[in-house]
Amino acid sequence: MRLTRYFLPVLKENPAEAQIVSHRYMLRAGMIKQQAAGIYSWLPLGYRVLRRIEQIVHEEQQKAGHIPLLMPTLQPADLWRESGRYDDYGEEMLRITDRHKRDMLYGPTNEEMITDIFRAHVESYKQLPLTLYHIQWKFRDEVRPRFGVMRGREFLMKDGYNFDLTYEDAIHAYNRHMVSYLRTYERMGLQAIPMRAASGPIGGDNTHEFLVLASTGESEVFYDSAITSLKFGDRVVDFDDRAECAKIVEEWTTPYARTDETHDVALFHEIPAERQKTSRGIEVGQIFYFGTKYSEPMGATVVTPDGNRVPVHMGSHGIGVSRLLGAIIEASHDDKGIIWPEGVTPFPVGIVNLKQGDGAADAACEAIEKALLAKGLEPLYDDRDERAGAKFATMDLIGLPWRITVGPRGLAAGKVELTSRRTGESEEMSPEAAVARIAEIYAGV
Numbered sequence: 201m202r203l204t205r206y207f208l209p210v211l212k213e214n215p216a217e218a219q220i221v222s223h224r225y226m227l228r229a230g231m232i233k234q235q236a237a238g239i240y241s242w243l244p245l246g247y248r249v250l251r252r253i254e255q256i257v258h259e260e261q262q263k264a265g266h267i268p269l270l271m272p273t274l275q276p277a278d279l280w281r282e283s284g285r286y287d288d289y290g291e292e293m294l295r296i297t298d299r300h301k302r303d304m305l306y307g308p309t310n311e312e313m314i315t316d317i318f319r320a321h322v323e324s325y326k327q328l329p330l331t332l333y334h335i336q337w338k339f340r341d342e343v344r345p346r347f348g349v350m351r352g353r354e355f356l357m358k359d360g361y362n363f364d365l366t367y368e369d370a371i372h373a374y375n376r377h378m379v380s381y382l383r384t385y386e387r388m389g390l391q392a393i394p395m396r397a398a399s400g401p402i403g404g405d406n407t408h409e410f411l412v413l414a415s416t417g418e419s420e421v422f423y424d425s426a427i428t429s430l431k432f433g434d435r436v437v438d439f440d441d442r443a444e445c446a447k448i449v450e451e452w453t454t455p456y457a458r459t460d461e462t463h464d465v466a467l468f469h470e471i472p473a474e475r476q477k478t479s480r481g482i483e484v485g486q487i488f489y490f491g492t493k494y495s496e497p498m499g500a501t502v503v504t505p506d507g508n509r510v511p512v513h514m515g516s517h518g519i520g521v522s523r524l525l526g527a528i529i530e531a532s533h534d535d536k537g538i539i540w541p542e543g544v545t546p547f548p549v550g551i552v553n554l555k556q557g558d559g560a561a562d563a564a565c566e567a568i569e570k571a572l573l574a575k576g577l578e579p580l581y582d583d584r585d586e587r588a589g590a591k592f593a594t595m596d597l598i599g600l601p602w603r604i605t606v607g608p609r610g611l612a613a614g615k616v617e618l619t620s621r622r623t624g625e626s627e628e629m630s631p632e633a634a635v636a637r638i639a640e641i642y643a644g645v
C-alpha cells in the first residue's frame with residue numbers, strides 16, 4: 201500500500217478527550233473516529249488490526265473444533281422473555297420498537313438466540329457435543345462509556361456457546377475454551393491471565409476471566425507472580441483429549457489469580473510474600489459454565505441413550521475483540537507511539553523512502569514492495585514527498601514492528617536499513633536480505 205493512496209488521517213495534537221494512552225494513540229494514528237459516546241467508525245488502519253484479531257480468533261476457535269455461524273444484531277424481545285432476562289437486564293439493554301410495535305433489542309449477548317437455534321434443530325444426544333460461535337457487534341448502553349474502544353457501547357465480541365449432554369462433557373468444553381484462549385492471546389503478543397471470577401448477569405458458577413495486566417485496567421487483581429512465567433507456546437493440543445486439556449487448565453489455574461470479586465485474603469497470604477502481587481487488569485475475555493440455566497426454561501433438550509429427554513448443559517465464552525486493540529496498545533507502546541506485536545500488526549513492515557523522486561531510491565522501494573508482495577506480505581510504503589523526520593514520526597506512531605529505510609547514500613553501497621520498532625536497533629543489509637529477513641520473521645506468525 202502506498203501512503204499517498206491510502207487513508208491515514210493522523211493527528212498531530214493529542215486529543216483532549218483521551219485519558220489513556222491506547223485511546224490517544226488510536227485517535228492520533230487515524231484508527232478510529234468517535235461517532236457518538238462509545239460508538240466508533242473503524243478507519244482503514246484500525247479496521248486492518250480489527251480484522252487480524254478476528255482472524256486469529258477464528259483460527260484458534262476452529263482448531264478447538266468450534267463452529268462459526270452468524271446471528272443478527274437485532275433480536276426479538278420475546279426470546280428474552282422466555283429466559284426471564286428481558287426485565288432483568290436493565291438499562292444496559294438498548295430496546296427498540298419496530299413499525300408493527302414489536303419489541304426488539306440490540307443484542308448485548310446471544311444465549312437466548314443460540315438456545316433457540318439449538319432447540320429448533322437438535323434432537324438427539326448423538327448430535328452432541330456442539331459448540332457454535334460468532335463474531336458479531338454487541339450493544340450495551342454502558343453508564344460510562346470511556347477509554348475509547350475499551351469500554352464502548354457498540355463493540356465487537358466473539359461469543360461461543362457449548363451444548364453438552366452431561367456436566368463432565370460441558371466441563372471439557374470449558375477446558376477446551378480455556379486452552380484455546382491461552383493460545384489466542386499469546387498469538388496477539390499478550391499475556392492474558394485466567395483469573396477466578398464472579399458471575400454477572402449471564403449467570404453460572406464456574407467462570408474465569410482473562411486479564412491483561414495494565415495500570416489503566418478497570419479491575420483490581422491479585423495473583424501469584426509464578427503465573428506470569430507460564431508460556432503456552434507452540435504446543436500442539438488434541439482438543440478431544442480430555443486429560444490433556446484438563447492438565448493444561450490445571451497448570452494455569454493452580455497458581456493463585458483472582459479478581460477483587462473473588463479475592464480470598466487468607467488464601468492469598470499463603471503465597472510466599474515476595475510472590476504476592478496486586479495490580480490492575482483489563483478483562484479481555486471470560487468463560488462460563490452455567491448448566492441448564494437457559495436450556496431448561498427454553499426447552500433445549502435432547503433424547504438420551506436410554507430414551508429420556510433432558511435439558512442440555514451449556515456454557516458461554518466471550519472474547520472482547522474490539523477491546524483487544526486497546527489492551528494490546530496499553531501493553532505495547534512507548535512515548536513515540538504504538539508497538540504492534542507481529543501477530544496483529546496492520547502491515548508487517550513499513551518502507552521509508554528518504555528521497556522521494558530520486559530515481560534509484562524510488563526504484564529500490566518499488567522493488568522491495570514488489571518482492572514483499574510476492575511473499576504475501578503487504579508493506580506500507582511511505583512515498584510522500586516529506587522530510588525523513590516526519591516519515592519516521594508517522595511510522596513510529598502507527599507502530600509497524602519493522603521498517604526498511606531506503607536512501608540514495610545507502611543504495612550507493614548496495615544497502616538499506618532494517619529497524620526494529622521495539623528495540624530501535626538498525627542493521628544495514630542488501631534490499632534482498634531485508635526482504636528475506638522480514639519473510640523469515642513472519643513465517644512463524
Ligand code: ATP
Pocket residue numbers: 309340342349350351352353354355356357400402483484485486518519520521522523
Ligand atoms: P465488563 O466487566 O468489562 O463490563 P463483562 O464482564 O460485562 O465486561 P462479558 O459479558 O464477559 O463482559 O463479555 C465478554 C468480553 O467482551 C469481555 O471480557 C470484554 O473483553 C468484552 N466487553 C464487554 N463489555 C465491553 C464494552 N462495553 N466494550 C468493549 N468490550 C467489552
Ligand code: MG
Pocket residue numbers: 409483485486
Ligand atoms: Mg466478563
